[in-house]
Amino acid sequence: MSSAVEAIRAHAARATPGTVLTGLVGAGIGPSLSPPLHEAEARRLGLELGYARFDLDDLGVPATAVGPMVAAARDAGYRGLNITHPCKQVVLEHLDELSPDAAALAAVNTVVFRDGRAVGHNTDWSGFARGLRTGLPGVDLGSVVLLGAGGAGAAVAHGLLTAGAGRVRVFDLDAGRAGELAAALAGRFGPGRASAGADLAADVGAADGLVHATPTGMAAHPGLPLPAALLRPGLWVAEVVYRPLETELVRTARALGARVLDGGRMAVFQAVEAFRLFTGTEPDAGRMLRHLGELTATPPPERQPADVLD
Secondary structure: OHHHHHHHHHHHHHOOOOOEEEEEEEOOOOOOOHHHHHHHHHHHOOOOEEEEEEEHHHHOOOHHHHHHHHHHHHHOOOOEEEEOOOOOOHHHHHOOEEOHHHHHHOOOOEEEEEOOEEEEEOOHHHHHHHHHHHHOOOOOOOEEEEEOOOHHHHHHHHHHHHOOOOEEEEEOOOHHHHHHHHHHHHHHHOOOOEEEOOOHHHHHHHOOEEEEOOOOOOOOOOOOOOOHHHOOOOOEEEEOOOOOOOOHHHHHHHHOOOOEEOOHHHHHHHHHHHHHHHHOOOOOHHHHHHHHHHHOOOOOOOOOOOOOOO
16 A cells, blocks of 8 residues: 555645645546546636645555545545546445535545545536436436446436436346446436336337447447347437547547537546636636536547546
């Protein structure tokens, strides 16, 4: 664990006085675009902000290192940390307080230090909900099929139901995990609001929208997450993968005439909220969206960022 703690301290030691110290803790985060997004927006707002990657793989430490890393960051004067796979649940026991949404999701992607206390937040769900509202305004949320019941899927489902979705059908390669997520959602939002799907073709055929929250479509996991024949013009489609922005799902659905939402908005809007929590300053979301477009103009690396998907 010492190498991880030393990395936290070293980042603080290199910073100039007055710098807002932040960073990302997770595994396989080398390609993450969070550092340039946060640092560039801070510069445009006249803030000095340092955002470092603390990659557990590179540091040679397990997910449990997140506890000592959070403590070291608090002691070193950090404003906060973003947390991603595989630490979003592991970090919970090392925090002093959780926001209501983080408590409901039992997952934290943003830790903020205030008055010596570590407070956990979840900006994934709100990032998706804001992305959906601004990127696909007015879509029918009566019935939505969700592909993926992992961390990203749980956040997306929470965002959908908070936004007023009538019913969410959850599908996952692990049927047990889909059932567990659906049961948790029904417990929070009410009976009938969420259920595990049984027949993908039938449920997609009856749905108003489809949200994809698995790694399929990334450079290292190419392809479609469902048969193309199930897509149709009247079905809106939202993607969580953002590298590449135009996944095969987005490209195929758009070619059929469906309204589509790429994964860029969720990635940016979760970062927008984290930036606000870290700095107390509202960033320019539109400018950050444009910056993400510039950053993703180059082909994504084989090693994928884990900022959202886990």
